Amino acid sequence: MSLISRLRGMLRREQLDHDLDEELRSHIEMRAADNTAAGMSPQQARYEAQKRFGNTTLLKEDTRGVDIISWLDEAARDFRLALRLLQRSPGFTIVAILTLALGIGANTAIFSVIDSVLLRPLPYHEPDQLVMVWENNSQHPNPHNTVSPPNFVDWQSRNTIFSSMAYIFDGRDNLTGNGDPQEVVVQDVSVNFFSLLGVNLLLGPGFTPENGQAGHDNVVILSYGFWNEHFAADPAIVGKSVVLNGHPQTVVGVAPLKFQWFIKDGSLTSAKPQMWSPFVFPQSWSNHKDMGRFITVVARMKPGATYSQAQTQMTAIASQLEHEYPDSQSHWGVNVVPLRDQISGALRPSLLVLFGAVAFVLLIACANVSSLLLARAASREREMAIRTAIGASRWRIARQLLMESLLLALIGGGLGVALAVWGTNALLAASPRNLLDLAAISLDLRVLTFAVASTLLAGLLFGFLPSYISAHSRISETLKEGGRGSSAANRRAFARNAFVVAQLGLALVLLTGSGLLIRSFVRLIGVDPGFDTGHLLTFKVSLPRAKYGKDPVCLAFFQQLLAKLSTVPGVRSATMESFPPLAGLGAATAVHLLSQPPLALSDLPVTNVQVVGSNYFSTMNIPLRAGRLFNAQELTEEKHVTIINQAFADKYLHGVNPLGQKAAIYMKSLSETELQPSEIIGVVGDVHQMGLDTVPEPTVYWPHPELVMSGMTILVRTANDPRLIAPAARAALQQLDPELPLAGVATMDQLLADSLSRSRFTMLLLGIFAGVALVLAAVGIYGLIAYSVTQRTQELGIRIALGAQRRDVLRLVLAQGTRLTFLGVAIGLFAALALSRLLSTLLFAVSATDPLTFAGVATLLAVVALLACFIPARRATRVDPIVALRYE
Amino acid sequence: MLKAKNDLLQGTLALLVLKTLARGPLHGYGITLHIQMVSKDFLRVEEGSLYPALHRMEQDGLVTAEWGFSENNRRARYYHLTAAGRKQLAEEEKSWERLIQAVAQVLRFA
Numbered sequence: 001m002s003l004i005s006r007l008r009g010m011l012r013r014e015q016l017d018h019d020l021d022e023e024l025r026s027h028i029e030m031r032a033a034d035n036t037a038a039g040m041s042p043q044q045a046r047y048e049a050q051k052r053f054g055n056t057t058l059l060k061e062d063t064r065g066v067d068i069i070s071w072l073d074e075a076a077r078d079f080r081l082a083l084r085l086l087q088r089s090p091g092f093t094i095v096a097i098l099t100l101a102l103g104i105g106a107n108t109a110i111f112s113v114i115d116s117v118l119l120r121p122l123p124y125h126e127p128d129q130l131v132m133v134w135e136n137n138s139q140h141p142n143p144h145n146t147v148s149p150p151n152f153v154d155w156q157s158r159n160t161i162f163s164s165m166a167y168i169f170d171g172r173d174n175l176t177g178n179g180d181p182q183e184v185v186v187q188d189v190s191v192n193f194f195s196l197l198g199v200n201l202l203l204g205p206g207f208t209p210e211n212g213q214a215g216h217d218n219v220v221i222l223s224y225g226f227w228n229e230h231f232a233a234d235p236a237i238v239g240k241s242v243v244l245n246g247h248p249q250t251v252v253g254v255a256p257l258k259f260q261w262f263i264k265d266g267s268l269t270s271a272k273p274q275m276w277s278p279f280v281f282p283q284s285w286s287n288h289k290d291m292g293r294f295i296t297v298v299a300r301m302k303p304g305a306t307y308s309q310a311q312t313q314m315t316a317i318a319s320q321l322e323h324e325y326p327d328s329q330s331h332w333g334v335n336v337v338p339l340r341d342q343i344s345g346a347l348r349p350s351l352l353v354l355f356g357a358v359a360f361v362l363l364i365a366c367a368n369v370s371s372l373l374l375a376r377a378a379s380r381e382r383e384m385a386i387r388t389a390i391g392a393s394r395w396r397i398a399r400q401l402l403m404e405s406l407l408l409a410l411i412g413g414g415l416g417v418a419l420a421v422w423g424t425n426a427l428l429a430a431s432p433r434n435l436l437d438l439a440a441i442s443l444d445l446r447v448l449t450f451a452v453a454s455t456l457l458a459g460l461l462f463g464f465l466p467s468y469i470s471a472h473s474r475i476s477e478t479l480k481e482g483g484r485g486s487s488a489a490n491r492r493a494f495a496r497n498a499f500v501v502a503q504l505g506l507a508l509v510l511l512t513g514s515g516l517l518i519r520s521f522v523r524l525i526g527v528d529p530g531f532d533t534g535h536l537l538t539f540k541v542s543l544p545r546a547k548y549g550k551d552p553v554c555l556a557f558f559q560q561l562l563a564k565l566s567t568v569p570g571v572r573s574a575t576m577e578s579f580p581p582l583a584g585l586g587a588a589t590a591v592h593l594l595s596q597p598p599l600a601l602s603d604l605p606v607t608n609v610q611v612v613g614s615n616y617f618s619t620m621n622i623p624l625r626a627g628r629l630f631n632a633q634e635l636t637e638e639k640h641v642t643i644i645n646q647a648f649a650d651k652y653l654h655g656v657n658p659l660g661q662k663a664a665i666y667m668k669s670l671s672e673t674e675l676q677p678s679e680i681i682g683v684v685g686d687v688h689q690m691g692l693d694t695v696p697e698p699t700v701y702w703p704h705p706e707l708v709m710s711g712m713t714i715l716v717r718t719a720n721d722p723r724l725i726a727p728a729a730r731a732a733l734q735q736l737d738p739e740l741p742l743a744g745v746a747t748m749d750q751l752l753a754d755s756l757s758r759s760r761f762t763m764l765l766l767g768i769f770a771g772v773a774l775v776l777a778a779v780g781i782y783g784l785i786a787y788s789v790t791q792r793t794q795e796l797g798i799r800i801a802l803g804a805q806r807r808d809v810l811r812l813v814l815a816q817g818t819r820l821t822f823l824g825v826a827i828g829l830f831a832a833l834a835l836s837r838l839l840s841t842l843l844f845a846v847s848a849t850d851p852l853t854f855a856g857v858a859t860l861l862a863v864v865a866l867l868a869c870f871i872p873a874r875r876a877t878r879v880d881p882i883v884a885l886r887y888e
Numbered sequence: 889m890l891k892a893k894n895d896l897l898q899g900t901l902a903l904l905v906l907k908t909l910a911r912g913p914l915h916g917y918g919i920t921l922h923i924q925m926v927s928k929d930f931l932r933v934e935e936g937s938l939y940p941a942l943h944r945m946e947q948d949g950l951v952t953a954e955w956g957f958s959e960n961n962r963r964a965r966y967y968h969l970t971a972a973g974r975k976q977l978a979e980e981e982k983s984w985e986r987l988i989q990a991v992a993q994v995l996r997f998a
Binding site for chain 2: 019020022023024026027029030031033052053
C-alpha cells in the first residue's frame, strides 16, 4: 500500500472504524435474521452469526490491512530494534553520526545565510514593488550609475508606473554637543523616503510633508543603533535637538531595529547611516547641464506593474530627455533594478557556490554512510536471510534497515543543527564587515525546517540502496553460501565501489573550486597596489561648512594640519587626498583635451579626479614617470595645473607627449572649466583606486587649491606601528579645533585587508569544505580497501602460503584502490571542467579551466587516496597464512 | 469450504466476489449468500476472509462502496464493480480458465 493511502487511512481512521463496525454489525444482523427465519431461537441465531466471524477485533485489524495503528506499532518496534543495534556497534555509529552531522550542519549554516540574504522578504512594506532606478551610459557602461537631480525631477513628473519615487545621498557630518565631537553618517533623503518604504518608526511622528519645504528641513530621524549607543535609548528623545555641523536639528523619530538602508553602489561614505535628514533640492539644481550625477533613487511601482514595464517606460522617458538635453543626456539610459537583486546581487554568486559546495559535502557524507551500511549489511546477510526464511516480507526487512538509516540521520541531524548554530556564529565572526547583516541572521523555523528536510532526505538517500539490496537478496543462496559470494554481496561490492568513485569525483570538484579560488587569491594579493601600503595611518577630517565655508579658510586649515602632523614624533610625512584608495570610492567626470576635437559633454572621455595635498606622491611612494610634481606655489594657490596617471596617458593620449597639454576637467562650474583648463605637468604611476581586482582607471590629480574640498582623508607615513600615532594625531587636530572628530581611523594595511575580505572569505569557506570532502573521500576509500582486505584474508593467506611475496600482495591490494582512484579522478575532472565555469565571476586573473590547478588537485587527491589505500594494503602483507587458513 | 490461506485460493475468492458483483451492487452478506447459493452450498465464504478481501479490493480501486438500504430496509454497505474491477474480472476469468485447462490436461495425461 502506498504511503499516501496509508496517510489518508490515518486521517480517515475514525470514520473507517465506524464504517467497518457498522458494516459488520449489519452483516451479523442480517445473518441472525435469516437464522431466526430458518427456525433458530433469537439468541442462538445471533450467537451463530457472531461465531462465524470469530474474533471481530482481529478481523477488523485484518480488514484494515496494513493500517496506520499497526504500522506505527511496527515502526516503533523497528525503531527500538534499530536503537539497540546501533548501540551494539558504537564505532560504526559514531563515525556515521559525525559524518552526517558535519554534512547537515554545514548545509544548515550556509542555508541560514542564504535564507536571510537571498530568500527572506526585505523588511519593507510590499518589498517586491521596490526598485532602484539608476542611470547608465552606453559609452561608459556602469549599470548602477547615480542620478542627476534634474533627471530625478523629470522622471518623477513624467512616469506613470511608480506610485512614488525618493532620492538618497549620504555624507559625513560632525555631531557636537553630545560628549566628544564625532563624525556621523547622515543620509539626506527626500521627505517621502520613509513613507515610500512603508516603515513604521519606533518613536516619533517622522518627517511631515512640510519638512520638504526649504527652511523647514532641520529635522532628523535616528537609527536604532545610534539612538541606543549615543542617547542611551532615551525614550523622550523626540523633540530634543542634536547639533550637526553647527546647526541644531530636531529629532522627529527613531527607526526600528530592523530598518536599514545601505546600497553600496552610489554611497559616498560606504557606511551604514546613523541618521536621516530631509533634503530639498535648491533652485540652482534644476539645470541639467550644470548638475552632476550623485543621487541614488528608489521607487515603488504601482500594484500590478512589472519590472519590465517599469524598465520600458523609464527607457522611453530617458530617450525623451536625451532628445531635449543632448548636451548632458546623450547616451544616458535608465536601468531599473529590483531592490532584492540590488541588495543580494554582489553576494549571490559566492553564496550559491558555497551552497553547491556544502551540498556536495553532504552527498559525500551520504555516500560514506551508505558505504558503511553496505559493509554492515553484508555481515548481517545471514540474519536477514533467516528472518526472510521465517516469513518476514521484503518490505519488512527494507523497512527495518531504513529505520536504522533514519535513526542515524536524525541523531546526525540533531548534532548537525547544534553544529550549525556554532557554525553560523563562526561564519558571521569570520565574514567581512558590511558583508552580512549580523542582526538579520538567526536559526529560525525556516532554517530548522530545512535542516529536518535535509536530514530526512539524507537518511533516505543513504539508506535506500543498502535496504534495497538486502531486501532483494535470495535467501536460499545466502544460506547456502554462508553469506559470501552471493549475488547480494556482489551487488554490494559494486555499490561500494561506485560510492567510492563518486566520492572521489565529488571531492575533486570541490578541490578544484577551492584550488581555483586560492590561485585567484594569490594572484590578487600579488597585485601591486601602485603605492606603499605599509606604515600608513589614514583618517578622515570633515570641516563643517558653517565655520570653514570660505575656501581660503578651509585650505589654510588643512595646510596647518599637515604641517602640525609632520612634526609629531614618529611621523615621516603627512599628506591628504579626497578619496582613499582601495575603498571603492571616487569621483569621476568628463575631460576634454584641448588638442583633440571638441565633443558634446556626454561624449567626452571620463576620468577620475583626485584632490591631493602637499607631499602626496612622495608620502604614498607613487613614482613620477614624466614631467614634475606640484611645487609649493601650486599647492597654495590655484595655478591650473594637473598631474595625470599612466592609464590616462595610455588611454586618451595614445603616445602623444602629455606634458604641456591643456585639459578641461568638468568638475567645477562649466564656465570656470572652459575658461581655465588645467595644464598637464606630470605623469605618475597607476594606483588601484577601486580595489586590487579592477584595472587602474584614467585619473587626474589636482592640488587642493584647484578644487577646495572640506572633507579629506589624511595619510600619515610613520616610522613604526602607525596605530600608535593615532592619539597624537587626534591631539594635533584638536589643538587646531577642539570641535573636530578624528573619524575612520585605520591603517592602510587594514583597508587593503578589508578590500580583499570577500575573496578571502569565499576562498576560506570553500577551502574548508574541500578539506572536509578530501578527508571524507579518503576515509571512504580507506574503509573500502580495509574491508576488502578483511574479506580476502583467507585468499591472501593462501597466496602467501604458495609463495607470493609481500610486494605481490601489496600490488594486488593497491591495484583495486588505484583503479577506483583513477576512475574517480577522471570522472571528477570532467565534472569539474563542466562546473568550474560557475566560479568564473569569482575568479581574478585565473581561467576557470586553469590546467595547473586541475593537475595539482588531481595529483593531491590521487596521492591522498592511494595513501589511504596503502594502510590496509600494508596490513594485508602481514597476513599470517596459518592464522588465515585456520580462520574458516 | 473455501479458505484464503494461500495465493491461489485468495485469488479465487477475489474472482468469485468480482463475478458476483458483476451482476449488480451487493452487500457483504449478500455476496456470501450468493456464492453459497450458486455453488449449491459447495463453496462457503468465510466472513473472516471476505471483509479483508473486499477492503483490499476497495483500496485497489476494483470496487467502490456506498451505504444503502437492504430489501428488509436494513442499513448495509453496498459494493459496486468499477471499470478497473471489470477489467480485473475479465483477466482473472481468463487465467482461471487457463488453470482449469492446465489441471485438466495434467489429470488426463498423468
